Amino acid sequence: MERRVVITGSSAITPIGHGKDQIVESLLKGVSGIKPLREDALISRFIHSRVYGTVDYPINYEFKRQHRKTMGPVAYYACQVAKEVLEQTGLPEDFITSGKMGVAFGSIHGSPSVQRDIYRIFFEAKEKSAYQTIGAVDYLKSMVHTTAVNITKMFGITGRVISSGTACTTSSQSIGYGYEAVKYGLQEAMLCGGADEYDTITVAVFDNLLACSTAFNSEPHRTPRPFDKLRDGLVVGEGAGAVMLEEYEFAKKRGANILAEVIGFACNNNGGDLILPNLHGITETLKLGVENAKVNPQDVDLVSAHATATKMGDIIEAQAIGAVFGSHPYVVGLKSYIGHTMAACGAIETIMSLYMMQEGFIAPTINLEEIDERCAMIKHVQKVLQYPVETAAIQNFAFGGVNTILLIRKFS
Amino acid sequence: MTRQEIEREIKNIFQREFEIENPGMDDDLRETYEFDSIDAIELLLEIEKFLGSELSQEEKKQAMDIRTINQICDYIERIIQTRKVSVAK
Structure with a gap:
C-alpha cells in the first residue's frame, strides 16, 4: 500500500533568519549569514578558515526546567523548530501522544x-570528586539522538523514533525515512528534521582536509561561492529545520493547511571512498529519486544542489545534474546564503525550496559571479526569478x- | 547541624538547582513538581557537596524511595548520625 504524503508545517532557524518571513526576505535580498568565526578559547586560533554561518540573533525559548535539564544547545534548536511546526499544524494533543505520530x-x-x-x-580532573561534576544528564544532552528524544519528551510523542546521524545527509534522511514511514502506513504523521549547534570542531575537521574556505576571511559574506570560478571551499554553519509530514487523506479530513506534497526519496551509497565525491554514485541517486517519484526528469523545474563550494564536489554534482536532468531545471546552491549547516542542511534547504515554491520565485546562488566552465552545463540562477x-x-x-x-x- | 539548617540548605538547593520555590515540607515532589529520577541523582550530588563527603552506593539506594522534603531531611540526619556513630567506634 502506497499512500500520499503531504507537508503540513515547516520551520527553520538559519543564519539568514528564523521563520518564513525573515528567510524569504533574506533570499529575495541576497543576504548572507556568513560571519567571522568566534573565538572558542580552545581550537579556533589554529583554524585557517575564519568564517562561519552564524545564528547571531536572540531566540526566545520558553521551555520548562523539566525539559531544559536534558537539552544542550542543539536540542534547544531542535525543540524550538519542532514546537513551531506543531503549533502551525494544529494537530491535537491526543493525536500527538497516540503513537500514530513519530519523530525522525x-x-x-x-x-x-x-x-x-x-x-x-576527563583531562583536567586531578581528584575523584572532580569526576562527580559530570552531571547525570550530560549524556542525555550530548548523545547522538538527543534532538529526537528531547522532542518526544517535550511533546509526549510515543510513535517511532528514527535518529539518523549521517553527517550532511542527516536531515534529508530524516525527511526521507519519515516520508517512507507515512507512505507505507507505519505512521500517520512524522515530525522530521535536523539541527546542529555552533561547533568549531567541525570546522577544524574540514579545515584539516583543506576543504574549508580561507580566501575570504576578511569578507565573510563573499563565501561560500557554489559553482563560481573563485570558490575555495565550504563554510560550516549552524541551524535547524523541521517539517511535519502527514498522510494525505488524514490531513485532508482534518482540514490541515497542506503546503506541498513529498513525491519521492532515494538514498544510496557510493560503496567506496568515504570522502571523495563520486559521479557514478550521485548520478544513480538522482535517477533513483526520479524513478521513486514517478516523474520525468524534465518535470523537475528546480534543483536545490548540495553545492558546498568545494573544488571537485561542485563539478561532480553539476555533471550528475546535467546527466540526469539536462539543462532544463534551474539550479540553486542555497549554502551560498547560510553555509553548510551540516545535519540541518537537508531540512533547511527543503524548507527554503518549499518557501520559493509557495511564493513563486527562485533565489539566486549568491557569490556566483563567474560560472566555472566545468559547471556550466546546467542552468544556474544569478538573479531573483519570478517563477x-x-x-x-x-x-x-x-x-x-x-x-x-x-x-x-x-x-x- | 540542626534540623533547621538542613531544611534551609535543602530549600536553597531546590531553588538553585531545580527552580522550585518554597516547596511544602510534605508535598509529593514527583506529583507536585515533576521531580523525577534524573533530579534525584542530581540531588544526591548536591547532598554530597553539602555533607562534604561521598555517599556510598548503599546510602544512595536508600534515598530512592524519598518523596518529600521532610523525608530528605530525615535521610540527611540519618546519614550524619551514622557517620558520628562510626567515628565514635
Whole structure:
C-alpha cells in the first residue's frame, strides 16, 4: 500500500533568519549569514578558515526546567523548530501522544559543546570528586539522538523514533525515512528534521582536509561561492529545520493547511571512498529519486544542489545534474546564503525550496559571479526569478559516501 | 547541624538547582513538581557537596524511595548520625 504524503508545517532557524518571513526576505535580498568565526578559547586560533554561518540573533525559548535539564544547545534548536511546526499544524494533543505520530530527527554528533565540557573534566580532573561534576544528564544532552528524544519528551510523542546521524545527509534522511514511514502506513504523521549547534570542531575537521574556505576571511559574506570560478571551499554553519509530514487523506479530513506534497526519496551509497565525491554514485541517486517519484526528469523545474563550494564536489554534482536532468531545471546552491549547516542542511534547504515554491520565485546562488566552465552545463540562477516552481529536487551528499534526493511538488 | 539548617540548605538547593520555590515540607515532589529520577541523582550530588563527603552506593539506594522534603531531611540526619556513630567506634 502506497499512500500520499503531504507537508503540513515547516520551520527553520538559519543564519539568514528564523521563520518564513525573515528567510524569504533574506533570499529575495541576497543576504548572507556568513560571519567571522568566534573565538572558542580552545581550537579556533589554529583554524585557517575564519568564517562561519552564524545564528547571531536572540531566540526566545520558553521551555520548562523539566525539559531544559536534558537539552544542550542543539536540542534547544531542535525543540524550538519542532514546537513551531506543531503549533502551525494544529494537530491535537491526543493525536500527538497516540503513537500514530513519530519523530525522525538528528544531528551529526549530538551536542559538541556538552561533550567538550565532559572531556575537559576527563583531562583536567586531578581528584575523584572532580569526576562527580559530570552531571547525570550530560549524556542525555550530548548523545547522538538527543534532538529526537528531547522532542518526544517535550511533546509526549510515543510513535517511532528514527535518529539518523549521517553527517550532511542527516536531515534529508530524516525527511526521507519519515516520508517512507507515512507512505507505507507505519505512521500517520512524522515530525522530521535536523539541527546542529555552533561547533568549531567541525570546522577544524574540514579545515584539516583543506576543504574549508580561507580566501575570504576578511569578507565573510563573499563565501561560500557554489559553482563560481573563485570558490575555495565550504563554510560550516549552524541551524535547524523541521517539517511535519502527514498522510494525505488524514490531513485532508482534518482540514490541515497542506503546503506541498513529498513525491519521492532515494538514498544510496557510493560503496567506496568515504570522502571523495563520486559521479557514478550521485548520478544513480538522482535517477533513483526520479524513478521513486514517478516523474520525468524534465518535470523537475528546480534543483536545490548540495553545492558546498568545494573544488571537485561542485563539478561532480553539476555533471550528475546535467546527466540526469539536462539543462532544463534551474539550479540553486542555497549554502551560498547560510553555509553548510551540516545535519540541518537537508531540512533547511527543503524548507527554503518549499518557501520559493509557495511564493513563486527562485533565489539566486549568491557569490556566483563567474560560472566555472566545468559547471556550466546546467542552468544556474544569478538573479531573483519570478517563477512558478511546480516540482523541486533537493540533493544532499555526505561523508561516508551517503547520497540522498528528496522530491517535493506544489500541492493542488 | 540542626534540623533547621538542613531544611534551609535543602530549600536553597531546590531553588538553585531545580527552580522550585518554597516547596511544602510534605508535598509529593514527583506529583507536585515533576521531580523525577534524573533530579534525584542530581540531588544526591548536591547532598554530597553539602555533607562534604561521598555517599556510598548503599546510602544512595536508600534515598530512592524519598518523596518529600521532610523525608530528605530525615535521610540527611540519618546519614550524619551514622557517620558520628562510626567515628565514635
